[in-house]
Amino acid sequence: MQNGFKSNYKTWTTHGERRCQQPGIEGFGDTDRMDDLLADLAAAAPSLGDEEPTEYAQAWYRMIDSAEQLVHDQTTHSTLSGTARLLSMKSQYNLPIACYDDIVALIHELLPDDSNLPKDFYRPKKLLKGLGMPYE
Secondary structure, eight states: OOSOSOTTOOSOSSSSOOOOOOTTSTTTTOOOOHHHHHHHHHHHSOOOTTSOOOHHHHHHHHHHHHHHSBSSTTOSOBHHHHHHHHHHHHHHTTOOHHHHHHHHHHHHHHSOTTOOSOSSSHHHHHHHGGGTOOOO
16 A cells, blocks of 8 residues: 555456456356256255245246246347346446336347347346345
């Protein structure tokens, strides 16, 4: 602190910031494999037998279904992974709900009509309720 920053030190390289990923760089374009994680968790879940699932369990099963459902047939991203990434960006950049909804509306204009990405902020909150971690 007494000496200040080094001259020419403009990009943090060892403080947890990530550089923008570009094609040709390892990891670019890789999916997050969230569907594999949820499938493993679902396989370990106990069977309910003839019992009606609780509201929490129903939310969980909806979330599992969204991990298996692609946003559209020309992508490898599931509805859940796309939704989770959008919510992550909303939180990271502190976007208001209206901004999030406008961005999603633009994305929907670019996607095929039969895409499965939630169209507003309300639906992802309901989808992620299955994690037991409400979005605030």
